[in-house]
Amino acid sequence: MIKLEKRPMPSRTLSMATPLIAVVITMIAGGLLFAALGKNPFEAIRTIFWDPVLGEYAFYYRPQLLVKAAPLVLIAIGLSLGFKAGIWNIGAEGQYIIGAICGAGVGLAFYPTESILIFPLMILAGALGGWAWAMIPALLKVKFGTNEILVSLMLVYVAEQLLASMSLGLLKNPEGHGFPGSRNLNDYPSATSWINEAAGLHWGMAFAFIAVIFAYVLLNRHILGFNIRLTGEAPRAARFSGVNPTRLILFCLGTSGALAGMAGLFEVSGPSGQISIDFNVGYGFTAIIVAFLGRLHPVGILLAGLLMALTYIGGEIAQGNLGLPSAAIQVFQGMLLFFLLALDLLTNYRVKFAAKGAA
Amino acid sequence: MKFTKLLTSAAVALGLATTAMAADKTKVGFVYVGPVGDGGWTYEHDQGRKAVVEAFGDAVETTYVENVPEGADAERVITQMALQGADLIFTTSFGYMDPTINVAKKFPKVKFEHATGYKTADNVSVYSARFYEGRAVQGHIAGKMTKSNVVGYIASFPIPEVIRGINSAYIHAKKVNPDVQFKIIWAYTWFDPAKEADAAKALIEQGADVILQHTDSTAPQAAAQAAGNVITFGQASDMGEYAPFPRVSSIIDNWAPYYVARTKAVMDGTWESVNTWDGIGAGMVGIGEISDAVPADVKAEALALKDALADGSYHAFTGPLNKQDGSAWLADGETADDGTLAGMNFYVEGIDAEIPN
Numbered sequence: 279m280i281k282l283e284k285r286p287m288p289s290r291t292l293s294m295a296t297p298l299i300a301v302v303i304t305m306i307a308g309g310l311l312f313a314a315l316g317k318n319p320f321e322a323i324r325t326i327f328w329d330p331v332l333g334e335y336a337f338y339y340r341p342q343l344l345v346k347a348a349p350l351v352l353i354a355i356g357l358s359l360g361f362k363a364g365i366w367n368i369g370a371e372g373q374y375i376i377g378a379i380c381g382a383g384v385g386l387a388f389y390p391t392e393s394i395l396i397f398p399l400m401i402l403a404g405a406l407g408g409w410a411w412a413m414i415p416a417l418l419k420v421k422f423g424t425n426e427i428l429v430s431l432m433l434v435y436v437a438e439q440l441l442a443s444m445s446l447g448l449l450k451n452p453e454g455h456g457f458p459g460s461r462n463l464n465d466y467p468s469a470t471s472w473i474n475e476a477a478g479l480h481w482g483m484a485f486a487f488i489a490v491i492f493a494y495v496l497l498n499r500h501i502l503g504f505n506i507r508l509t510g511e512a513p514r515a516a517r518f519s520g521v522n523p524t525r526l527i528l529f530c531l532g533t534s535g536a537l538a539g540m541a542g543l544f545e546v547s548g549p550s551g552q553i554s555i556d557f558n559v560g561y562g563f564t565a566i567i568v569a570f571l572g573r574l575h576p577v578g579i580l581l582a583g584l585l586m587a588l589t590y591i592g593g594e595i596a597q598g599n600l601g602l603p604s605a606a607i608q609v610f611q612g613m614l615l616f617f618l619l620a621l622d623l624l625t626n627y628r629v630k631f632a633a634k635g636a637a
Numbered sequence: 638m639k640f641t642k643l644l645t646s647a648a649v650a651l652g653l654a655t656t657a658m659a660a661d662k663t664k665v666g667f668v669y670v671g672p673v674g675d676g677g678w679t680y681e682h683d684q685g686r687k688a689v690v691e692a693f694g695d696a697v698e699t700t701y702v703e704n705v706p707e708g709a710d711a712e713r714v715i716t717q718m719a720l721q722g723a724d725l726i727f728t729t730s731f732g733y734m735d736p737t738i739n740v741a742k743k744f745p746k747v748k749f750e751h752a753t754g755y756k757t758a759d760n761v762s763v764y765s766a767r768f769y770e771g772r773a774v775q776g777h778i779a780g781k782m783t784k785s786n787v788v789g790y791i792a793s794f795p796i797p798e799v800i801r802g803i804n805s806a807y808i809h810a811k812k813v814n815p816d817v818q819f820k821i822i823w824a825y826t827w828f829d830p831a832k833e834a835d836a837a838k839a840l841i842e843q844g845a846d847v848i849l850q851h852t853d854s855t856a857p858q859a860a861a862q863a864a865g866n867v868i869t870f871g872q873a874s875d876m877g878e879y880a881p882f883p884r885v886s887s888i889i890d891n892w893a894p895y896y897v898a899r900t901k902a903v904m905d906g907t908w909e910s911v912n913t914w915d916g917i918g919a920g921m922v923g924i925g926e927i928s929d930a931v932p933a934d935v936k937a938e939a940l941a942l943k944d945a946l947a948d949g950s951y952h953a954f955t956g957p958l959n960k961q962d963g964s965a966w967l968a969d970g971e972t973a974d975d976g977t978l979a980g981m982n983f984y985v986e987g988i989d990a991e992i993p994n
Contacts, residue, residue, distance in 0.1 A: 335720045342713055442825050455980045549709030559706040597702045604704040
């Protein structure tokens with residue numbers, strides 16, 4: 279007989295270990311899936327996890343891992359603050375879009391003036407755009423008690439429409455022969471987020487690292503971080519100790535919005551280069567997975583972001599080299615979250631093997 | 638900049654290695670925006686890839702990556718193919734334009750072919766099809782077949798390619814049915830069965846008994862089938878599973894001859910950067926079989942129109958034509974030049990709608 283018994287305290291060791299166990303189980307289950315598709319499972323797993331980091335062309339893929347991970351980490355760090363306090367911003371994708379539009383808009387407004395001040399101004403505009411978009415669900419929640427999950431999610435679709443409108447109207451490249459999409463910011467030296475494009479380094483990575491450090495200090499050394507954790511773990515106790523829930527909601531949603539907006543700005547002025555109808559590719563949603571995979575811990579999120587980036591890039595290599603369908607790669611990524619959530623059971627419950635015949 | 642050097646020298650070394658190692662094997666890569674099973678746009682590109690395999694057998698090796706988002710991800714996927722020794726890479730969506738150009742700069746020895754764009758380089762060709770010729774045939778059938786005189790049009794994005802299609806269909810519907818009017822819904826997607834089905838239903842509710850679509854799924858076909866008395870046309874792919882009714886004909890993208898020819902050119906060392914815009918005549922645009930739901934005389938007229946477009950004796954945009962605002966565009970007998978068509982951002986006179994922006 280197998281019995282589940284609730285632990286008095288969630289296991290700390292298992293909480294740290296489950297992401298690793300989940301990765302291992304995903305590799306096994308994924309290997310079986312690839313084998314069922316008629317591919318060599320060991321080759322497939324090696325292609326996904328080994329080739330991008332240490333394979334023949336790793337010199338190209340390593341910086342690409344950072345390019346892919348930077349927006350995920352930046353957004354996930356912001357989300358984790360709210361998630362810790364039980365404030366659910368599901369609409370980071372929308373804040374990411376608005377940040378990109380505002381930041382790129384400011385940059386394009388100055389075109390073709392060259393000045394060292396333009397890029398900092400764009401970062402500010404991106405952060406403000408994301409912040410303002412997140413303030414909508416925040417204020418509605420504070421004033422009218424609306425559900426921030428629904429409001430922030432619905433605003434993603436509004437943001438997407440706005441993005442389409444901007445690509446076809448206001449921000450459309452006047453030299454683009456009538457095709458949708460803005461000017462390419464990579465061709466505008468004052469407005470590009472690349473530090474060194476050949477080496478794959480852009481400012482978004484620097485800001486992602488800074489965000490990790492700030493979040494770590496905030497959560498461990500600052501009273502605000504303590505209040506966030508307290509509100510999430512013991513809302514009643516938090517209220518008694520004088521935590522102001524309104525301020526906390528505004529802070530958490532605002533910060534995650536600003537970080538998502540900045541991520542959008544770094545992406546549009548760097549790797550993506552232009553505002554286009556299909557500019558957003560789901561970083562805001564994937565970051566939710568990254569935040570949980572990283573245990574809502576700043577360092578964990580950094581590692582989780584890199585792991586997620588690895589499955590994307592390795593997955594593309596596996597598609598190209600081994601002919602794996604992209605759906606198989608998506609199933610593989612889905613498994614990772616699935617096993618992680620399933621294993622979470624073990625941090626909160628203990629498995630007991632009761633002796634046969636015993637009551 | 639040291640890194641760029643490293644990248645190019647690696648590429649050059651690789652290029653030498655592959656030519657030495659696999660002089661008999663040409664590597665061709667394909668980058669797809671959708672899944673190969675979409676039944677429309679990407680499906681037809683993949684049919685083209687299969688034709689290359691069939692034509693050259695063991696002399697070629699093809700690879701593809703599907704569902705590649707336009708933008709930064711595309712650039713990485715294209716670079717990956719070039720790094721791993723592709724000789725020729727087809728990038729099959731408009732949004733791959735800048736990424737293709739960027740990667741092409743770093744890999745001067747690799748040949749690139751970008752679909753539906755306008756930026757070329759010494760090692761980048763562009764190719765597209767004159768789908769508007771097919772739209773003319775559809776417009777003719779639509780004008781003849783509609784009883785409510787309302788033709789519904791599911792448009793994707795307000796870009797020249799789509800606007801050109803609307804204009805061509807309208808001109809030829811109007812020619813055979815002066816009372817016809819077009820209702821246009823912008824779906825803002827190339828492929829989203831749910832949105833396309835909603836658009837089709839909305840158009841049918843507004844009285845449309847003919848649905849034209851510039852989106853790639855079969856959802857509008859299914860919606861028309863459910864409504865019972867509405868006809869449709871297959872888009873990008875034949876969508877023959879809905880024939881003979883509601884699907885009465887289709888526009889088929891046929892990339893196979895072009896892909897085979899370009900691969901051959903790389904093998905022979907005769908590849909050059911070109912700008913190809915082929916239509917029915919060259920076989921890049923196919924008209925799916927016109928089903929028996931269309932009366933024989935209408936079918937004969939439509940086929941005659943198709944033949945005239947194919948042999949060049951008739952151009953789908955022939956004057957007299959005015960722009961929507963009433964200003965003169967083409968004089969009697971004058972035909973549109975490719976430049977205007979490529980950047981078309983206006984409706985012709987008579988369309989009662991506005992291009993969104």
